Amino acid sequence: MHKIRNKFYSRPFLESLFFTQNKWHQHGVLLHTLRVLYYVVKKGYYGFIPAAIMHDFGKPVTAFRKDAEDFEFHEYSFTDHEEVSYNIIKNWSFVSNYTKNLVRYHYLIRDIKKSKTEDLDRYAKKKKIWESLDDDMHKDLELFLLCDDLGKGKKRR
Numbered sequence: 001m002h003k004i005r006n007k008f009y010s011r012p013f014l015e016s017l018f019f020t021q022n023k024w025h026q027h028g029v030l031l032h033t034l035r036v037l038y039y040v041v042k043k044g045y046y047g048f049i050p051a052a053i054m055h056d057f058g059k060p061v062t063a064f065r066k067d068a069e070d071f072e073f074h075e076y077s078f079t080d081h082e083e084v085s086y087n088i089i090k091n092w093s094f095v096s097n098y099t100k101n102l103v104r105y106h107y108l109i110r111d112i113k114k115s116k117t118e119d120l121d122r123y124a125k126k127k128k129i130w131e132s133l134d135d136d137m138h139k140d141l142e143l144f145l146l147c148d149d150l151g152k153g154k155k156r157r
Contacts, residue, residue, distance in 0.1 A: 006061050016063035016076045023075060026153025029059045036151035040144075048144055050095060051102035055148070058084025082107045101137060102144055105129065109145055 006013040018028045025032055037052040058081040066077040086104035089095050108130060115123040130138070 006063055008060070012063040012065075012076060013060040015074075016078075017060045021059070021063075021076055021078070023073065027151075029056050032056065032151050032153075034151075035153070036147050039147040039150040043143075043147065045143060045147065047098070048102065048140075048147065050099040051106065051144060052147065054089055054095070054099070055085060055103050055106045055144075056081065057088045057103075058082065058086075061088075101133075102140065105133070105137075105141055106144055106148060109141055 008014075016028060017030050020026065021028060021032070027035065033053065033056055036055065037049065040046075040048040040052040059078045062078050062081045062084050063076040064079075065071050065075070066079075069075070082104060086100060089103060090100060108126060112123060112126045112130060115126055133141075
């Protein structure tokens with residue numbers, strides 16, 4: 001797990017919260033979150049509302065510049081932000097385990113696809129997690145990912 005822990009007043013935290021995150025997100029984390037919430041409600045997936053609000057809590061905390069492209073375009077990477085988001089909410093008694101799992105695994109599908117070609121150890125770990133989840137959670141993660149993608153806006157570059 002990546003160990004970046006930005007302070008709330010740090011430049012990476014504030015820039016990622018309010019400005020464009022990277023080439024896949026047209027908006028900062030705050031507006032992206034509101035857009036995901038909009039699509040969750042628009043599609044009638046009301047059980048996703050809490051996860052839509054909390055799914056990227058860990059992004060500003062984990063924002064870092066990974067490579068030359070990040071520096072060139074003033075963008076950020078967010079390795080394992082979903083696990084950090086989960087760790088923020090995991091002890092909140094008013095949040096259901098279902099929502100905690102949506103937050104924790106909302107990037108799992110994409111992570112499996114990406115790591116299959118880039119990092120076979122990570123792929124094996126993520127695939128094992130996927131296999132431990134039931135079919136209903138698989139379906140819900142697919143639907144949530146759709147809303148998350150819609151919340152990103154149009155791709156740049």
